[in-house]
Amino acid sequence: LKRLHFGHCVVSVDMYEIRKGFGEIKEMTQAQDQYTSIRLLHRSYSLPDTKTEDRCCFFHYLLEFYLANVFNQCQIYSNFHQRRVSRIANNFLTVKKELNLCDTVTTCPCGKEAIHRYEQILSRFERMDSHSAALKALGELDILLEWIDKTE
């Protein structure tokens, strides 16, 4: 488990389970991503480099983004892969519930930086057709996990 500390709020992320699930969909998602000149989770606006006070909000946005725009948008035809995506999605739901238990108003203030960074991701996402964009975001889960890993 990776514990993320946002003020007095602690959120646990089951990195092992998510990584395991991603390891089994990685090749499928990344091989189908034909837009290799587009990267959604760009290192110039990564989570670990976000100002401490904005990190919780940005993290919250990322969770919402994946839950709302990625996991349910992906048309994945194989049951094998669909089950892995569902398992990852459930993991994200658990993290989101934990985060919501924190008093997000005080714990997760949304400053300009968090909003700007999230808008960067969303604007790139929305420039693509929804299926390709969702597939790309899914194939970038390893980047998101790396961000979470690096976030102190």
Add this chain to the structure above:
Amino acid sequence: AERSPLIQQATFWSTNFENIFTWDHGRETSPGTVYDVQYKTYGAVWQNKSECQNITQHFCNLTRETESYTERYYARVRAVVPDCCVSKWIKSLRFCPKEDTVVGEPEVKYIPNIRSIKFIIQPPYTPLRDEDNQTLTVEDIFSQFDVIRYQIIIFCENTQQKWKKTENNKEFEISELDPGTEYNGTIHIKYLGKISKPRKFRVKTLPDNLWMP
């Protein structure tokens, strides 16, 4: 017209962060076929690998171009058959050196004593260097992300005894062995939930000359 002399299995082969882009030619290669290679950082644009334009071999060393080991990369290759045609670009899967490199077997020094053997492990070197231009080992790199461990499996054919130990240090001693006895086994490096290639060894403890029959 574009006829595609088939290129297959365009992929990165990486050991100890030496990153080689390789490909197979599907059918008999027409004489004079040459290959062009390009590479990119994921999210950026394609670039020619200058040393791998119009080449006849089926590999291209992209170690220098993929030095940032947490970055993600692609490479692609096309075949050019003189007076005929140019194939499509055949792309690799997304490649992340830190995730995809394989760690080779470590070097090991053994110092046998009468009832113990001391092991001194040297993790493989990589082509990468630090700011002081010192060559980095795989341990230098992976220890930034995880605890590196050394797993030793040691076996005695005489007694059919077998030990398996995991150590955090590169120097450790296995004791309570029998004098003048041969032991063999393997040593692996464990990193990021993965395991390196095994270093096999065969060592004999020193005889106990003090022992009087």
